[in-house]
Amino acid sequence: MNTERKSFLAHMADWITWPRFIFSLTMIFFLTSILFPFYWMVSSSFKTRAEIAGREPVYVPNALRLEAYRELFDPEHPSYQEFGTNIINTFKVSIPTAIIAVILAVLGSYAIARLKFKGKNILLNSILLVYLFPGVLLIIPLFAMLAQIGDQIGFEVQDNLGVLIFTYLAQTLPVALYMLTNYFRTIPDEIEQAALIDGCTRLEVIWRVTLPLAIPALVSVSVYTFMIAWNEFLYALVFLNDHNMFTMPIKINTIFNDPSPRPHVVMAASTIMTVPIVLLFLSMERFLQEGLTAGGVKG
């Protein structure tokens, strides 16, 4: 026993050097400060109100209790939150945003990458300028403008998920356009030229030749636009008033600001909102790395 420990210590002493020591220490610091909040989110979501409100924090819940999830989903619960509706609303805005953004960006970025026309660079640059506009600056005129147009054409601006999708498109299209243009430029022109000579029209070329080659880029752009719409907070906060129309972020904010604090419910809702996104990201990481450095997620 004693010799074994000694040899282990000796082994450690051999292995450890100053650079390695500093490396391990920094690594441990990074990993704990990144992972602890996520552990705390998930573990708090399985605690009861008593555990949450005690004198001391419960670091390891002794059982997975579903009280918080029952409040979110169980209609029998006294303060039932109808969180299912909020999940559906979030899907209702983020899936159309992703699909429409990808379709429009494919067409637009193909034009920018392949076709020659006047005003191309000005157009691209002014669309990229959108990156610099603060969302909070745009929301005031948008609100006033859409209220006015809605009055005349006859649609509601408030609590209208369609309006929300439109504003999300404005936020996601520039990113999508930028990423796809860069990708299309890497596909050799000769392949397309060959198809054109064979008698395909431009649209056929896009559909049959370019798109199949661009699948990795299409996947990453749709995941990004989906994530942006899934996470968006400010526009949803301003445009949604009715609890039945809330997307998840607004609902979580509402539960958090409830006069009787229920952190376990907030953490349960946050867990539901976070886990799919992190899993989606991890499963697609291969496609996504490049997009991240291209400023894919405007943050």
Place this chain on the structure above:
Amino acid sequence: MSVATKSNWKSLQARETRLAWSLILPTAIIVFGLVIFPAVFSVWVSFHDIGLHNLNDVFNASFVGFDNYRKVFEDFAFKFQGTQSWGAAVTSVVYSFAATILTIVVGLIASLLLNRPFRGRGLARAIFLFPYVAPIVSVAFVWRWILDPRPSGVINDVLMRLGVIELPKAYLATRGLALLLVIIFEAWRYFPFAMLMILARLQAVDNTLYEAAEVDGASPWQKFWNITIPELRYVIGAIFLLRLMWTFNKFDDIFLLTGGGFGTKVLPVLTYEFSFRLFDFGRGAATAMILLAILVVFMAFYIGVVMRNVEEE
């Protein structure tokens, strides 16, 4: 014959141009209609008296000149009143610079950690991206829950056990400390962006530079200062500009963490409060214009000073 081919080619080119415009038109309409036009329109809004009362008749709102701007400049939430109360403009500038610098420092350390091969590097790299990809609402509320003012808050519990504090503290409701914590939160959330960009650049650095330095007997520290840092200058400059502007524009993070209270009120939060709490859209737009003006100064400074220095060398 040659004329026919030429006109044929010309019409082909005209067709290409027409096709190009029709392909890009939907995107252009949405972006211009929902971004460029509103941006110009908000200049107009900032000079008019617009509130809930005339929201359905915006274009006939009365012109008020610089009234909205004067109101903003005189507002106690905006103006600097000494070290106890910085006002939104100064807070915004301090917050964005500090958060950007800290983000880059943390991102640089993280990228140096991941740049050397070790077992589980791929996994560590994926984990390092978590704060950046997780929804802002979730991570902001987790941090609020960790920093909870009750004794059941994790930070309170740990610090009381260690004997650093005797009574639980309200971290996000303490002037100064709140701003510092918001800055640390920004670095925690956004360092992966800096890390990825620096990592991509690090992997492109020519290894012979390090080998040559080793032959000359350079210490690791010297290699870092004389090779790594100069090689990274461009990319760090680019990250600095992007992060500075995005942080300066950012509304969600501070709104969710502190609600803009306790010395953390930045211009985007003030804009929101004027517009959607007081429903004084003119004053909100004027605040947003001031924000934009400061942003333009940052960019001009960056382009004028930083970029020119880089070019000269």
